[in-house]
Amino acid sequence: MTDRAETLAxxxxxxxxxxxxxxxxSETTRFAEDLELDSLTVMDLVANIEDAWDINLPLNLLxxxxxxxxVADAVVRLAAR
Amino acid sequence: xxxxxxxxxxxxxxxxxxxxxxxxxxxxxxxEEVLSPTRAVIGGRETILVGTYNYMGMTFEPSVLAAAKAxxxxxxxxxxxxxxxxxxxxxxxxxxxxxxxxYAMDHAIVFSTGYQANLGxxxxxxxxxxxxxxxxxxxxSIYDGCKLGHAEVVRFRxxxxxxxxxxxxxxxxxxxxxxxxxxxxxxxxxVAPLKELVAVAKAHGAMVLVDEAHAMGFFGPHGRGVYEAxxxxxxxxxxxxxxxxxxxxxxxFAVSNxxxxxxxxxxxxxxxxxxxxxxxxxxxxxxxxxxxxxxxxKRERLWAATRALHAGLxxxxxxxxxxxxxxxxxxxLMPDQEATVAMWDALxxxxxxxxxxxxxATPAGVFLLRCSLSSEHSREDVATIVDRxxxxxxxxxxxxxx
Ligand SMILES: Cc1ncc(COP(=O)(O)O)c(C=O)c1O
Numbered sequence: 211m212t213d214r215a216e217t218l219a220x221x222x223x224x225x226x227x228x229x230x231x232x233x234x235x236s237e238t239t240r241f242a243e244d245l246e247l248d249s250l251t252v253m254d255l256v257a258n259i260e261d262a263w264d265i266n267l268p269l270n271l272l273x274x275x276x277x278x279x280x281v282a283d284a285v286v287r288l289a290a291r
Numbered sequence: 292x293x294x295x296x297x298x299x300x301x302x303x304x305x306x307x308x309x310x311x312x313x314x315x316x317x318x319x320x321x322x323e324e325v326l327s328p329t330r331a332v333i334g335g336r337e338t339i340l341v342g343t344y345n346y347m348g349m350t351f352e353p354s355v356l357a358a359a360k361a362x363x364x365x366x367x368x369x370x371x372x373x374x375x376x377x378x379x380x381x382x383x384x385x386x387x388x389x390x391x392x393x394y395a396m397d398h399a400i401v402f403s404t405g406y407q408a409n410l411g412x413x414x415x416x417x418x419x420x421x422x423x424x425x426x427x428x429x430x431x432s433i434y435d436g437c438k439l440g441h442a443e444v445v446r447f448r449x450x451x452x453x454x455x456x457x458x459x460x461x462x463x464x465x466x467x468x469x470x471x472x473x474x475x476x477x478x479x480x481x482v483a484p485l486k487e488l489v490a491v492a493k494a495h496g497a498m499v500l501v502d503e504a505h506a507m508g509f510f511g512p513h514g515r516g517v518y519e520a521x522x523x524x525x526x527x528x529x530x531x532x533x534x535x536x537x538x539x540x541x542x543x544f545a546v547s548n549x550x551x552x553x554x555x556x557x558x559x560x561x562x563x564x565x566x567x568x569x570x571x572x573x574x575x576x577x578x579x580x581x582x583x584x585x586x587x588x589k590r591e592r593l594w595a596a597t598r599a600l601h602a603g604l605x606x607x608x609x610x611x612x613x614x615x616x617x618x619x620x621x622x623x624l625m626p627d628q629e630a631t632v633a634m635w636d637a638l639x640x641x642x643x644x645x646x647x648x649x650x651x652a653t654p655a656g657v658f659l660l661r662c663s664l665s666s667e668h669s670r671e672d673v674a675t676i677v678d679r680x681x682x683x684x685x686x687x688x689x690x691x692x693x
Contacts, residue, residue: 249651253427257448266461268422269437269444291463 237279342646348667349539362574378567398552405533408543411561414440421467452487459495468497474517475505479612480620508537589666603677637683
């Protein structure tokens with residue numbers, strides 16, 4: 211499942227439970243500013259994403275992944291590896 | 292001009308709210324005098340210390356104090372040098388010899404703190420192209436070691452061997468792997484299933500580093516740590532430890548049987564670009580480690596005190612983070628920040644000093660009042676601690692009802 215659109219759709223499903231503020235979720239939703247995820251929640255979400263695609267999402271990448279779209283790109287790239 | 296400190300305004304405001312409420316500052320306690328491993332004068336009052344990690348009560352051990360005083364006379368107050376230039380004295384060599392003996396390992400290297408030991412070991416062992424796989428609840432010094440180095444960093448779910456297995460299985464075959472674990476996790480005081488975790492790491496060809504900061508002296512037949520208690524000698528590649536807890540002074544170290552270990556002295560920045568420990572400190576550490584080789588009585592008293600506190604607090608209706616007294620850390624679970632700070636404050640006013648911990652330092656967002664025991668806490672001390680917990684809780688309930 212590495213198709214970009216499919217990946218994004220699945221990603222939005224995984225993020226939904228963490229969207230406690232009820233913001234509209236899209237490509238451009240930002241994790242820190244819009245969803246206000248703290249570091250512990252991020253850790254949980256990252257682990258779920260890793261398991262969904264059977265990939266490792268290294269911590270070193272996280273600072274660059276600010277939006278949902280950027281994570282979708284990273285997942286597509288890592289899943290193809 | 293952008294005020295670079297403005298980004299901390301939220302923390303400053305939160306802290307100020309606490310002080311404005313008339314509560315004592317949980318991060319600003321001053322000990323005016325230290326009377327023993329378990330007693331200090333705080334705010335003019337004798338207080339029982341229940342959060343110091345002074346597990347083996349070595350801070351006032353006569354042979355340790357004598358060694359420190361003799362080292363000051365023999366070597367002076369400080370080294371004014373790094374371990375590789377001007378800063379290695381006979382006392383530094385002596386403590387490394389004591390560590391090799393204590394752990395029955397071929398190599399020991401001493402850093403200026405345990406924090407720096409992890410910074411140095413983690414950042415240097417795993418380089419570019421290698422992968423560090425660490426437990427999600429790892430200590431800040433391990434995370435910072437990851438940031439200092441150039442390896443890829445992957446986390447696995449706390450103490451979850453199946454999760455570690457999956458993550459290692461996803462790595463490219465050619466990547467060097469370092470799995471980083473702790474024997475005891477200091478927030479909840481839970482012990483790692485090292486046997487399972489190390490077996491998984493080895494099956495994937497990883498080297499293993501275990502931080503035994505909270506286990507030295509009282510886990511395993513020789514007090515080497517949880518890895519020894521679980522029969523893993525020869526399986527763990529590197530053990531990291533600290534002098535700031537069971538040893539009762541300050542400093543950090545790593546021990547290993549790896550034949551190429553000594554080269555780390557020349558390539559590890561947190562080892563070579565900082566001053567070596569003062570001679571009094573390393574001499575005290577050596578004397579203390581030698582005492583810990585024969586400390587069966589202290590061990591026994593520590594475990595007895597730990598079990599008694601766990602049982603007493605549970606009996607009194609407090610919720611504890613572990614079902615049994617797994618380590619010498621007993622963490623009391625609190626519902627929220629307000630209740631935690633209020634109880635912490637009430638305890639100190641009742642002459643009991645424990646540690647307050649809250650997210651993000653704690654895992655899973657829990658609020659904790661953390662107790663740690665010492666071999667020097669008597670049976671009566673433990674009973675007093677439990678009584679004061681009950682009284683402090685009652686005083687808060689009374690204040691709330693008024
Ligand atoms: C697990 C762990 N590792 C390392 C350290 C750092 O030790 P030190 O106090 O010697 O810097 C600590 C304690 O703070 C710790 O809890």
